[in-house]
Amino acid sequence: MSEKSVLDKTIPWTAVMLRLSGMCVGEGILPTGPLSGAVAGTVKFTTTLRPPEKPFLSVSWRFNGVNIISSTSINITDPGYAGRISLDRATGSLELRNLALEDSVEYTITITPDAGLPKQGRTNLTVYVLSSGATIRSPTAILIEDESSTNLTCEASGSISSREWIKDGQPLNPSGGVSFSLDNKTASIQPVHISDRGTYQCRVSNPVSTMTATHNLTVSFGPYNLLISGPSAAPQGHSIMLQCTADSVSPAHFSWMFNGNETHVYNSLYIIERLGAENTGNYTCTAKNAVTMMESSTVLDLRVFVAQRVEVSPEVTGYIGNDVTLSCQLIQGPTHTNVTQVQWALQDEEGTGKVTLIVFNTMFGVNISESPLKERVAFDKHSLIIKALEMKDAGSYICSISTFPSGTFEGTTKLVVRAIMVAMLYFIRIRRRHSSAGFRFVIDTTGPERESQLSATERDQDVVYSDIKVKPSRDASPLTNYKLRESVYVDDVTYSEVIVSRQPKSDTECVYV
Template sequence: MEITVIHLIILGVITGLTKGAGLLPEGPLNAAVGGTVMFTTTLTPAEKPFITAAWKFGDRNIITSNVGNITGPEYEGRITYFTSTASLELRNLTLNDSGEYRVTITPQGEAQKHGNISLSVHVPVSNVTVNASGTDLVEFSSSVHLSCSSSGSSLSFLWLNGSSEVAASDRVQLTDGGSTLTIVNVTRYDQGPFRCRVFNPFSNGTSDPVNLTISYGPENIYFTISPTQESFEEGSNTSLSCSAVSRPSALFNWFLNGDLQSDTGPELTLINIQMSHSGNYSCQAFNKKTMRYQTSQPSVVSVLERISGASVKSSTNMPIEGSSVNLTCDAAGAVFTRKWVKDGSNLTLTENMILHDNNRVLSFISLNKKDSGEYSCKISNPINTEEATYTVVVNYGPENVQITGPNEIHIEQTLTLTCSAESTPSASYTWTLNGAELQNSAIFTKNITELSDSGNYICEAMNNVTGRTSSSVVHQLSVTAVKTSPCSAGCIAGLVIACLVICGAGFGGGYYIYKKRINNKPQAHDTEREEHMYENTSEVYENI
């Protein structure tokens, strides 16, 4: 549009150059058919009439003013002449009035003046319409021709897409003076609205909008699973959705492991899903206008059976130290992982343990007593987790057999000997003396009555589960006839000294009384008493 206006300006400047450029304004003048134009000179109103003034259109006289005004026959009733400035008004214009107008003026006392100017008479712009070769198009495949027509003269054309001016490019062509717009391999952005604006120097007009329907896609296909999770429990529900950028809206088909399903539409709902519903799902979008389609990447729907009935079973109910045992962890349902725990802590494998069959079996190559404990197996899948527990009791022994009890005892005392051993389950015990079986118990008791009860008391331990018998343990016992003082040597010495002191005091007191009585009684009687006192003292010492 800017180029067209510049051309018109340049044309007007060239046309408007006159010898009397100062007498008339620069042209050209523009007017409409049936309208009016005013040719106004630059002169100030004269006090005295001009000697002569004449207007001509080409070789045709319009008006000559001398003594009187003479009007050309073609202009009778169409002009008004202003004598004070020699200006001219021309009415009821036709296309034939377009051309160059000249004026010659001879003021009184001045030299003659000349001027000329061009007039362009235009038919006003009207009835602007646009015709399209087609409006239902396919992106990248279709082309379209838009033709603009209008009533009027000296017409120029401008195309608009929305509010933006359409410019020529590799895909866009403007021909027939700009009245025809051709778009090759249309895109979705060429849908319009397109308008044609027509103008001439006097008027302009714009067509009604034309919209193109451009089909495109499908593209940018998007597939989602709701709820969003890796696996679904058997019997649950899930929904699969598919979308794509497409005009018109795409049609959708569904595939399971590459096989076309009977379900159609942008959403596929799976109710009470079973194991048979597991697989790779994909959706395909199809545009019936463009005849194009796009398929999504497959997404996995994994249907799992809930874990139930978890258990840990042993290959034997009576594990014995040194033997091999298998603990097997099993459950119904879809098992993904198994994790072993011992006594509440994650199981640390020792040299005699092996996990195999995807951690299903825990094998003990050679049991030892430290392997006893509570073993738990946690079985998991993305749906749920179950745990089963088994208590391992390693049967072992007997070992480390010991006898506790006295090594010396007196006749008429009770003998108690205790036999113990490390054993699971608890061991049974047998006592023998000099080859004769005495008793079957951990504690052996006997009232000692004879010196012959002395000897080697033997204890033998046996584990009824392991079937093992310990080595015999010997306990030597000595039986004595004299009952020894329970008092210690120091205690005995103290008692002897105390008795001697008491006896000495008694003897001294008795002797004092005896001497006193001798002095008061006959001698024969006193001698008898003294002998009796010594007899008593001798008995005391014997008892001591």
């Protein structure tokens, strides 16, 4: 009888003996498989048994029907596993090292306790090659929106159990122009759209390793959404920067035209150093994509506006005893604002503070503050009227106009106060005995008008000053020349010029020569 025949007849009897002896097969000795391991790695077959009070009589492990280790009082290891396995005699667990693909089979353990029935368990081991070298391969041709198509192929080395596609961090599923090969190795996009550009990932994996490849897909499109950023109106004299932007891949090339004429500006920025009337008009930005050969244009109409401000006279001259008006006007800007309050104040002599004189508020009306000018100030719309001007009223007056929603604007006017020059002309008849006689005469213009009273000596000098001219001093304003009637005394000497000048104490000095 051959050995094979003996084994064939023995196996059924072994099964019968196991069943008759009550051997428990499986019964949770090993965890549910299969187990996974990597080539050159390590795996441990861990039983669910606790160490018994008395050692097991025997522990044996079989690999694909081959007994790789048997342990009773001694351990007997198959030469092919020497140095690769370790047995935990207390629990029956087995560690297998330096795994090879050939180790992917069924493993069986049989344990005979000191008392009780033998126990047996089975599990499978699958050994994988680690994934490596994952890449996404794509044609190098330039892709143009709605014209081109492409394939993305995921390649990797090792044992590949699955491939998963991801776009911009989200799973990529078949939809529209996106489809996959049966093995999920290739993703096809036909044709490409703007929405197809982005970051694509292919994740290759097996139970013992995972690797991800990344590819950025570029789709040329545009230019779209062309826009000129910058003001459509600005104050005269301001510096203006216009910037042209567009959604475009590859980047768009820009050019500018002004009122239909070439400007020879070929970048996204157009700068006006100082805005004037000659710069107002239509600015056209054109963007062109050298790949898609598409171009687009947009126009900005630039205008000059007067900046919102308060306009006052820098200096106003008034005269003692007269009324004076200090003008103040709000110049509106491009956006109309509402005046909510007008205030006039006088700056103090030190220039560090100011005294409020009069306020107009749209809700509360006019309020005149306590000041030396209280009885002499009034409004003429936004302007200030000062009545019966006094010398001490000279100073800097501040007009403040509050608006909504633009805020408060101010302007300052310097008020100069002057006295009114009154030349009092006198006919002076003086007899003289000597032609070389000369006199100095002072007229007080601040006192009441009166006739000149000559001394007795002066009366004896019978001279008529018949032609009198009023001549200003170097520091005075020009005065009108007056022609008096001619002398009726033929033989008298005529002193023809009178010089009138202002004295430090507001006197007028007349010098007769």
